[in-house]
Amino acid sequence: MSKFTPRDWASHPSYLSPEYKSSRLRGVSRNLVEIDPELAELTGPAFGEEVLGPLDNDLTRNGRVNGEPLGERIIVTGRVLDENGDPVPNTLVEVWQANAAGRYVHIRDQHDAPLDPNFLGAGRCVTDENGEYRFMTIKPGAYPWGNHPNAWRPNHIHFSLFGPTIATRLVTQMYFPGDPLLDLDPIYQSVPAQSRERLVSQFSIDVTEENYALGYVFDIVLRGVNATPVEA
Amino acid sequence: MVMKQTPSQTVGPYFAYGLTAQQYHYPHSQYADGCLVTDQTQGERIRIVGRVLDGHGDVVDDAMIEIWQANAAGRFDHPNDAREARPLDPAFKGFGRFGTGTTPDNSFRFDTIKPGAIRDGVAPFISVIVFGRGIMNHAYTRLYFSDETTANAADPVLEKVPADRRNTLIATRNDTATGVEYRFDIRMQGDNETVFFDF
Numbered sequence: 550m551s552k553f554t555p556r557d558w559a560s561h562p563s564y565l566s567p568e569y570k571s572s573r574l575r576g577v578s579r580n581l582v583e584i585d586p587e588l589a590e591l592t593g594p595a596f597g598e599e600v601l602g603p604l605d606n607d608l609t610r611n612g613r614v615n616g617e618p619l620g621e622r623i624i625v626t627g628r629v630l631d632e633n634g635d636p637v638p639n640t641l642v643e644v645w646q647a648n649a650a651g652r653y654v655h656i657r658d659q660h661d662a663p664l665d666p667n668f669l670g671a672g673r674c675v676t677d678e679n680g681e682y683r684f685m686t687i688k689p690g691a692y693p694w695g696n697h698p699n700a701w702r703p704n705h706i707h708f709s710l711f712g713p714t715i716a717t718r719l720v721t722q723m724y725f726p727g728d729p730l731l732d733l734d735p736i737y738q739s740v741p742a743q744s745r746e747r748l749v750s751q752f753s754i755d756v757t758e759e760n761y762a763l764g765y766v767f768d769i770v771l772r773g774v775n776a777t778p779v780e781a
Numbered sequence: 782m783v784m785k786q787t788p789s790q791t792v793g794p795y796f797a798y799g800l801t802a803q804q805y806h807y808p809h810s811q812y813a814d815g816c817l818v819t820d821q822t823q824g825e826r827i828r829i830v831g832r833v834l835d836g837h838g839d840v841v842d843d844a845m846i847e848i849w850q851a852n853a854a855g856r857f858d859h860p861n862d863a864r865e866a867r868p869l870d871p872a873f874k875g876f877g878r879f880g881t882g883t884t885p886d887n888s889f890r891f892d893t894i895k896p897g898a899i900r901d902g903v904a905p906f907i908s909v910i911v912f913g914r915g916i917m918n919h920a921y922t923r924l925y926f927s928d929e930t931t932a933n934a935a936d937p938v939l940e941k942v943p944a945d946r947r948n949t950l951i952a953t954r955n956d957t958a959t960g961v962e963y964r965f966d967i968r969m970q971g972d973n974e975t976v977f978f979d980f
């Protein structure tokens with residue numbers, strides 16, 4: 550049976566992070582039962598370019614109705630790697646986010662900030678052979694939420710990734726450098742202190758396109774998987 | 782190890798238009814939904830229905846469930862499963878995804894087939910991944926079938942689960958007017974908390 554690295558619990562939040570209210574009744578409270586991974590865990594949905602539409606990686610275009618979305622255009626790019634530093638190619642990256650005013654298209658988002666008729670806020674792409682992905686989007690705004698008095702989520706983009714098998718599945722959030730709300734955000738703070746900065750993207754003048762959009766780099770590291778075929 | 786894992790974060794309450802857009806009627810496509818079968822798919826048609834319940838027993842209406850399973854022959858559609866003796870089914874990929882915000886009782890629903898056992902000596906099962914607002918790390922569990930009593934009793938993974946918690950992994954079969962339905966509620970906390978796995 551192939552070996553692969555375990556979920557590194559020193560890198561991930563606890564299921565019960567009481568400062569984040571919703572975790573109190575929803576976080577797993579009993580010990581996880583450890584099992585040896587077998588075929589079911591060492592396989593998973595395999596994605597390819599065929600799932601992509603032409604504008605899926607350009608959130609500044611895929612929601613247009615009658616004009617351009619408002620806000621600061623940004624490029625978000627990075628590599629998906631495993632813990633050995635090897636690229637994770639051909640894997641699906643799905644993203645969703647608020648618009649520049651901090652408002653989600655989601656019907657339950659009742660924040661009193663304007664929707665943008667030309668911005669949906671959802672996109673996806675597949676990593677290339679070097680594990681690279683790239684999105685064009687609008688910098689998301691901060692938004693208030695009901696967790697505690699005067700609670701605001703820092704600017705963030707939600708990411709969902711598969712990697713090679715269901716064991717490497719990851720859902721996370723990308724933040725922006727220098728955001729003063731990070732220190733106050735129970736979701737970001739739920740991550741062990743030594744691991745938090747891995748969620749913060751870096752500004753890059755090299756990725757920045759002159760007269761067009763600022764560039765941010767966000768590398769993502771999944772569990773290391775040995776891709777050797779397994780015997781049943 | 783030269784790199785450290787990127788920390789997990791909750792999927793949050795607003796994943797619907799990003800991950801399950803068609804199910805929630807947003808103008809964006811989605812890769813997979815609650816229907817894993819076509820007319821061509823081989824195997825016994827089943828429906829899986831369940832709810833996600835929080836520590837108070839209240840239904841979670843903003844969870845997302847993913848399932849991953851073998852085909853009727855017990856083969857996974859993935860390069861790591863190269864066992865030719867178990868044929869692939871071109872009409873079955875084995876992956877589904879469903880949010881709990883669109884059905885009247887906030888249940889998740891999958892139309893799929895009953896998987897074959899993936900090898901001798903194990904019971905058939907479906908891998909289940911739970912995401913939701915307030916769930917910091919997606920939670921892995923497994924769905925086994927109530928009408929597989931003999932196979933379940935000998936299954937090595939079920940054996941690892943404390944005997945008094947095994948029932949949380951068994952979906953209950955109901956023969957309904959619209960086909961075979963298995964009921965599988967997922968309890969995040971409480972007396973009957975579902976068994977979640979780490980591997």
Ligand SMILES: [Fe+3]
Binds near residue numbers: 702705793795
């Ligand atoms: Fe958010």
